[in-house]
Amino acid sequence: xxxxxxLLFILLGVVLPAVLFVNARRGSxxxxxxxxxxxxxxxxxxANGLLLLSLAVITLVVWYFTGRPFTELGLxxxxxxxxxxxxxxxxxxxxxxxxxxxxxxxxxxxxxxxRVKFRALGFLPNTGTxxxxxxxxxxxxxxxxxxxxxxxxxxxxxxxxGDSVWGVVxxxxxxxxxxxxxxxxxxxxxxxxxxxxxLLFGFFFYRTGSLWPLILLHTAIDAxxxxxNWYLEEQE
Numbered sequence: 230x231x232x233x234x235x236l237l238f239i240l241l242g243v244v245l246p247a248v249l250f251v252n253a254r255r256g257s258x259x260x261x262x263x264x265x266x267x268x269x270x271x272x273x274x275x276a277n278g279l280l281l282l283s284l285a286v287i288t289l290v291v292w293y294f295t296g297r298p299f300t301e302l303g304l305x306x307x308x309x310x311x312x313x314x315x316x317x318x319x320x321x322x323x324x325x326x327x328x329x330x331x332x333x334x335x336x337x338x339x340x341x342x343x344r345v346k347f348r349a350l351g352f353l354p355n356t357g358t359x360x361x362x363x364x365x366x367x368x369x370x371x372x373x374x375x376x377x378x379x380x381x382x383x384x385x386x387x388x389x390x391g392d393s394v395w396g397v398v399x400x401x402x403x404x405x406x407x408x409x410x411x412x413x414x415x416x417x418x419x420x421x422x423x424x425x426x427x428l429l430f431g432f433f434f435y436r437t438g439s440l441w442p443l444i445l446l447h448t449a450i451d452a453x454x455x456x457x458n459w460y461l462e463e464q465e
Contacts, residue, residue: 241284281373303375308439319429355462364455401428
């Protein structure tokens with residue numbers, strides 16, 4: 230593989246998650262907490278959204294200039310018809326996600342616990358206007374993170390580790406761990422859920438070669454999370 234792809238892998242798969250992990254740990258030990266005013270929330274949505282899109286664009290540019298087709302990154306329909314096992318995995322994920330939603334909002338007690346957890350994060354939308362801006366971040370996360378963590382990192386890892394049993398394990402595990410550590414600011418329990426999601430998404434991409442269903446599902450998951458916070462705040 231070209232040197233540029235190795236450098237991109239180190240930057241996106243190792244350095245970036247490590248920096249986000251360290252910053253999140255430092256922030257958790259700090260006594261100062263960010264006051265998330267409505268204006269600050271909106272600025273964060275657009276700033277983070279554009280950052281994620283920028284990472285995806287950098288990935289696409291490097292990929293293009295190394296002579297690789299974008300279809301290898303999943304920006305095509307992949308190997309159709311899709312593998313039934315991959316479809317089953319995504320179906321199982323949707324079912325698990327539905328059960329997790331019920332666990333977070335299925336009763337007044339659960340709703341209060343979730344409300345406290347979301348307020349600790351601080352940046353989720355709690356009005357309709359904020360939610361409309363938040364949807365921009367959702368779309369950028371769906372596109373940007375899937376291109377980087379599934380399209381690029383899974384493809385790179387597959388070439389690096391090979392197609393043996395342990396090679397496939399490494400291909401799916403490394404991008405999932407990298408993706409999870411990048412979200413450590415959400416807490417350890419959330420990171421475990423995110424790693425599981427990344428493993429299932431990675432399996433789907435590995436077996437189908439397409440990112441489009443994952444981009445749509447990822448965007449929808451983030452949008453539902455923001456909608457849930459808005460609903461819980463309105464309820465109170």
